[in-house]
Amino acid sequence: xxxxxxxxxxxxxxxxxxxxxxxxxxxxxxxxxxxxxxxxxxxxxxxxxxxxxxxxxxxxxxxxxxxxxxxxxxxxxxxxxxxxxxxxxxxxxxxxxxxxxxxxxxxxxxxxxxxxxxxxxxxxxxxxxxxxxxxxxxxxxxxxxxxxxxxxxxxxxxxxxxxxxxxxxxxxxxxxxxxxxxxxxxxxxxxxxxxxxxxxxxxxxxxxxxxxxxxxxxxxxxxxxxxxxxxxxxxxxxxxxxxxxxxxxxxxxxxxxxxxxxxxxxxxxxxxxxxxxxxxxxxxxxxxxxxxxxxxxxxxxxxxxxxxxxxxxxxxxxxxxxxxxxxxxxxxxxxxxxxxxxxxxxxxxxxxxxxxxxxxxxxxxxxxxx
Amino acid sequence: xxxxxxxxxxxxxxxxxxxxxxxxxxxxxxxxxxxxxxxxxxxxxxxxxxxxxxxxxxxxxxxxxxxxxxxxxxxxxxxxxxxxxxxxxxxxxxxxxxxxxxxxxxxxxxxxxxxxxxxxxxxxxxxxxxxxxxxxxxxxxxxxxxxxxxxxxxxxxxxxxxxxxxxxxxxxxxxxxxxxxxxxxxxxxxxxxxxxxxxxxxxxxxxxxxxxxxxxxxxxxxxxxxxxxxxxxxxxxxxxxxxxxxxxxxxxxxxxxxxxxxxxxxxxxxxxxx
Numbered sequence: 007x008x009x010x011x012x013x014x015x016x017x018x019x020x021x022x023x024x025x026x027x028x029x030x031x032x033x034x035x036x037x038x039x040x041x042x043x044x045x046x047x048x049x050x051x052x053x054x055x056x057x058x059x060x061x062x063x064x065x066x067x068x069x070x071x072x073x074x075x076x077x078x079x080x081x082x083x084x085x086x087x088x089x090x091x092x093x094x095x096x097x098x099x100x101x102x103x104x105x106x107x108x109x110x111x112x113x114x115x116x117x118x119x120x121x122x123x124x125x126x127x128x129x130x131x132x133x134x135x136x137x138x139x140x141x142x143x144x145x146x147x148x149x150x151x152x153x154x155x156x157x158x159x160x161x162x163x164x165x166x167x168x169x170x171x172x173x174x175x176x177x178x179x180x181x182x183x184x185x186x187x188x189x190x191x192x193x194x195x196x197x198x199x200x201x202x203x204x205x206x207x208x209x210x211x212x213x214x215x216x217x218x219x220x221x222x223x224x225x226x227x228x229x230x231x232x233x234x235x236x237x238x239x240x241x242x243x244x245x246x247x248x249x250x251x252x253x254x255x256x257x258x259x260x261x262x263x264x265x266x267x268x269x270x271x272x273x274x275x276x277x278x279x280x281x282x283x284x285x286x287x288x289x290x291x292x293x294x295x296x297x298x299x300x301x302x303x304x305x306x307x308x309x310x311x312x313x314x315x316x317x318x319x320x321x322x323x324x325x326x327x328x329x330x331x332x333x334x335x336x337x338x339x340x341x342x343x344x345x346x347x348x349x350x351x352x353x354x355x356x357x358x359x360x361x362x363x364x365x366x367x368x369x370x371x372x373x374x375x376x
Numbered sequence: 377x378x379x380x381x382x383x384x385x386x387x388x389x390x391x392x393x394x395x396x397x398x399x400x401x402x403x404x405x406x407x408x409x410x411x412x413x414x415x416x417x418x419x420x421x422x423x424x425x426x427x428x429x430x431x432x433x434x435x436x437x438x439x440x441x442x443x444x445x446x447x448x449x450x451x452x453x454x455x456x457x458x459x460x461x462x463x464x465x466x467x468x469x470x471x472x473x474x475x476x477x478x479x480x481x482x483x484x485x486x487x488x489x490x491x492x493x494x495x496x497x498x499x500x501x502x503x504x505x506x507x508x509x510x511x512x513x514x515x516x517x518x519x520x521x522x523x524x525x526x527x528x529x530x531x532x533x534x535x536x537x538x539x540x541x542x543x544x545x546x547x548x549x550x551x552x553x554x555x556x557x558x559x560x561x562x563x564x565x566x567x568x569x570x571x572x573x574x575x576x577x578x579x580x581x582x583x584x585x586x587x588x589x590x591x592x593x594x595x596x597x598x599x600x601x602x603x604x605x606x607x608x609x610x611x612x613x614x615x616x617x618x619x620x621x622x623x624x625x626x627x628x629x630x631x632x633x634x635x636x637x638x639x640x641x642x643x644x645x646x647x648x649x650x
Contacts, residue, residue, distance in 0.1 A: 030494060030543055037500060062543035063575065067507050086576060093574035097510030340524040341478035 010035045011058070011065065013072070015047055022047055022072055025057035028065025036064075040071040047072070056082035066094040075099070129355070136333045137325075140263055143255045158261040159268075166227040166262075167269025171276055174222050178210070178277040181218060182284025185209055190293050199293055203303045206285030211312035215278030217364055220323040223270060224356035228331035231262055232352040235335025236345040244336070254336075263328040270324035274317060315371055322367075323360050330356045386413045388546060388578050389434060394443035396429050403429050405602040407443070411546075416572055416579040417607070418589045420624065421599030427582045428472075430599065431548055434580070435467055436460055448545070465493060468539030472550045474531040476523040482509065482534045483519035489541045508537040513567055529560040533567070540571070546578045547571075553585045561585060565592050586633035598624075 010032035013024040022043055028036060053072050061069070061083075069091065073079040077095040147153050189205040235258055238244050247254045282304070289295035295303075334352035338344045389411035396404040403426035411417050421427050432438035434445055436452050445452040447463055455463065476485050486505040490496050496504070509519045512533040523531055532552060539547060552568065553561035569592045572579055583589060589596055589610065597607035598621055606616045614625045614634075624630060 030490075033494065033496060033500065033504075063507060063511065063540070064504055064543065067504065089574040090576070093511060093570065094507065097507055099510075341522075343479040 011039075013039055013043055013053075015043065015051075020051060022051055022053045023057065024053055024055045024069065024072075025059075027060040028058055028069055029060050029062045030064040033064050033068070036068040040068045044072055049074075051079075053080045054082050055080050055087075056084070058084065058087065061087045061090060063090065063094050066091045067098065070095055070098065132337075133330065133333060133355075137329050139255055140259060140329060143253065143260055144263075147256060147260060153256065155257065155261045158257075159264050162262050162265030163268050165230070166223065166266055167272055170222065170226055170269070170273060173226070174219050174273050174277050175280040177222060178215060178218055178280040179284035179287075181214060182206060182210060182281030183288045185214070185281075186285035186288035187292065190288070200295065200303065202285070202289055202293060203295065203300055204307050206282055206289075207304050207308040208312060210278050210281035210285070211308065211316045213316065213364070213368070215281055216274045216316045216319045216323065217360070218281075219270065219273045219277040219320070220327065220360045220364075221357055223266070223273065223324070224327045224331075224360060225353055227266065227269075228327045228356045229349050229353050231328065231331030232334040232338075232349045233345060235332055236338035236348055239336060239338045240340055240342070240345060258335075259328075259332045262332060263325060266324040266328040267321050270327075271317060271320040274320040278313070278316065311376055315376055319364065319367055322363060326359050326363065327356045330359065387411060388413050388448055389580065390444075390446040390449075391434070392444045392446075394430075394433060394445060395441045396426065396433060396438070397441050402602060404433075404440075407599075407603045409597060409604050409607060411578060411580055413578055414572075414576060415594040416568070416581060416592055418581045418583055418593035418596045419599055420583065420589065420596060422620070425599050426602075427599055428550060431469075431550055431580070431582060435469055435548060436464065465489075465542050466545045467548060468542070468544035468546070469548045470532070470535050470539045470550060470552055472554065474523065474535035476531060476535050476538065478523050481520055481522055482514070482526070482537070485523070485534065486519075486538045486541050488538070493542065504541075505537075508540055509534075511540065511571070512537040513563075529556050529564070532556065532564060536567075540575075543575070544577070546580060549579065549581045549583075551582055551584060553583065553588055558587075561587065562591075568592055586629055587636065590633050590637040 011024065011026040011028040013022050015022055051072070053069060055069065058065075058069075066087075069080060070077065075095060075098060077091055080091060083091060186202050186206050189202045190199050193199050193201050193205075235244070238258070244254050244258075247257055286297055286300045289300050290297050331352050334348040334355070338348050387410040389409070391407060391409040394404050394407040394409075395402070407430070409430075419427055419430065429438060433440045434447065434452070436455075440453060448466065450459070450463060452460070452463070476482070477488070480488070483502060483505040486508050487501040490501045490504055506516060506519055509516065514530060514533050514537065518526065518530060518534065523534065526534060536549075536552075547568075549568070553564050556564060565588050568579060568581070571577060581588070581593065593610065595607055596610050596613045598605045598613060598616070598618075600618065600620045605618055605621065606613050613621065616622075625634075
C-alpha cells in the first residue's frame, strides 16, 4: 500500500501543501490531519495539491474540509482529479440532514406504553374482524361445492397434520414420561404410587394432549402460514389474486383453516395416546405397574368425559391458530424484515391465545362439573 | 500521476475461452471479452442469453466451467478468499432490483462496507454516506429513509451510492434503467456518464435500453450464440453481419433511438464531460 497522504503548512503561512494518497484507506489519518491543520492555518488558507498521488471521494471530502468546501482554493491539482473534486464539492453543497435523535425520557416511556396498548387493541379488533370474515366466507362457500379448494386443503392437511405426527408423538411421549416420573416420586411418600395412572390419564386427556399439540402446531404451522402468505403479500401476489377476480380469503385462508380443523383433532388424539404410552412405560420400568395393570386401572378410574373435554378444545385451538397465522401474513408490508417480524408475532400471539382460552375452558368445565 | 484519470487502453477485465453451463445447458462457450480502463461498455443480448451469468462470472459470484477471467491482471477463478475479497472491494455492483438491505436506512446501507472494511467511526461513516447520497443526486433527507419508502428511481440511485461506497475502480450495472420512466432513465444515464468522468470509473453495463447504448456507451458488446459476437463502437456493431444484430439495431426501436441520438448528438457528446 502506498504512503498515507500528508499535509503541512508552508513557510509563508497562507498555504497548505498536500502530498501522497488521499484515499479511503488512510481516512482516519487524513481526518485528524484536516482537523488540526484547519485550526492552525486560519481562514482563507489555500491548498497546494500538486503532490497528491491518488485521490478518491473520501479524500476529496477531507481536502475540501481544509478550504471550507470552496473548491477553487485547492490549487495545482492534477488534471484528472479536478472533476472528482468538483463533483464532491457539488455533492456536499447541500445542507447536511441532521440525524433524528430518539427521545429517551419519561414522556417517551409513557408514549411507548400507550402505543403498545393501542397496538394490542388494534390487533384484537383486527383478529375478531378477521374471524368474522372467515366464518362469513365459509358460510358463503359451504353451499357451493364448485368453489371448494379440495387439492389445496388436502395439501395443507398433509403439511400441517401428517408431517407433524412424529414430532407431536415424540414430544407427548417424553412429557408423559416426565409427568409419570414426577407424580410417582411425590405419590410414593404417601404410599399411593398407583395413582400415577390417574395422574397421567387425567392430565393428558384433559389438558396436556391438546395443549402440547396446539403449541407445536402454532410453532410449526401457524408460523408457516404467516411466512407463506406474507411473502406472497410482499411480492404483490395477493393483489394479483384480487385483480383476477378471486377473494384472497377464499383462496389462501379457507383451505388452511379447514386443513387445520381436520389435522388438529387427529394430532391431539395421537398426542394423548403417546403421552399415556410414555406414562405407562415409566410405570412399567420404574414403578412395577405392569402395562396390563396400567390399562385396567385406567379403564376403571378414568371416564370418557375427560377425553371429550380435551378433544372439544382441539378445533377451537386449530381455528384460532390458523386465523392468527393467516391474519399476520396479510399484515406483512413489502420488506423481508416485515415477514420475520410478523412470523414471530404470529407464534407469540397464537400460543398466548391458546393458553388463555385453555385457562378459561378449565374454569368453564369446572363450573359445569365435567 | 493521478491514477484515476481515464486512460483508455489497458484492459482491466480480460476474459478468454469462458465456458458456463448448468447441467447440460451451455450458456457460454469459448467467450472472449476485453474491457479497457475508463470506458463504458454496454453488453446486450436477448433474454436468457446469459448476460447476468457473465456478470456473475466476472465478479466471482458464479464459478465458470472453464476459461480464464482476469480482473486487474489477476485470475479470478484461482484466487484464495482473502485475495478475492480484496479484489471485490475494487468492484461496485448495482443489482437489477437494487438489492438494498430492507432493514437498514439508505445511509446505513451505504455505511455497511465502510464499517465492515475500514472500521470507521459513526460520524465519519455518516458524513461519507451523506457525500455518496449527494453524489448520486439524491436529496439529503433520502439518507434517513428505508428502501421501502423510496420510488423505483430513487432505489436505483441509492443502490448506486452503496456500490460507490468504497470508491471502486469498476462499476458493474445490471439493467440500471429497467423499470424507470424515460425522464428518470435519461437522468440516470447522464449520472453514470458524470460519475465515470469525475471518478474515473470503468463501467460494465448490461442493458436492454437502446437509448442508454446510444447515449453513453463507448463500446457495445453483443452476446449471442453463446459468445461475444462483436465488441466495438456502435457504428461498427450496427453493421455486423448477423441476423440477430440486424434485428436488434435495425428494428423500429433501434432506428428510433438512433434517430433521436443523431438529432441531439452535439449536446450529449460534450468533450469536457462534466
